[in-house]
Amino acid sequence: MCDTSNITVGTIVMVKVGRNEIEVVVTEITANGWKVKKVGSDREFIVTRIERVIAEPGAPEAASATEPETEAVDAEIPSEAEEEVDTPNPAPESGGSPEKKLSLLNAALLVLKRSRTPLNTKEILAQVIEEGLWSPNGAKTPEQSLYSAFFREIKEKETPRVRKSAARRGAFEFNS
Incomplete structure (x- = not known):
């Protein structure tokens, strides 16, 4: 167990759910514990015990865990990801569908x-x-x-x- 007095909204912490430890972001402080959201999904739940603090709000790790970084891209030079999106998928080979095994x-x-x-x-x-x-x-x-x-x-x-x-x-x- 860690010192929970300095935990605020936006703090990234580890909590134990069953036997598993998962990384969550504190979204609300309640009278009985904390309302948290699992990092990487929209799953929210209430916890009464926090194992350890990973990142304080405002720290660089906290910003990267809660929302993905976006890079500024020059309007004239498209990034590699944009090029992949813009190019259409080539048509499948005209050989037909792959041969299905017979029963x-x-x-x-x-x-x-x-x-x-x-x-x-x-x-x-x-x-x-x-x-x-x-x-x-x-x-x-x-x-x-x-x-x-x-x-x-x-x-x-x-x-x-x-x-x-x-x-x-x-x-x-x-x-x-």
């Missing part, structure tokens, strides 16, 4: 669409990874996840993109 289900559907024969989920997953359409994300059972996704699609969609194969047990075909 495992969409990548599997692409493989099934190209395939002429029914495939099971292990075969589909191997081809998806081989063609670079999807990369493993650390899941332990991507084959089972794909199997579940196929059955969800068959059950929930009116016109599913995939169907169970009648020719081969445990395999799927693209529903064209």
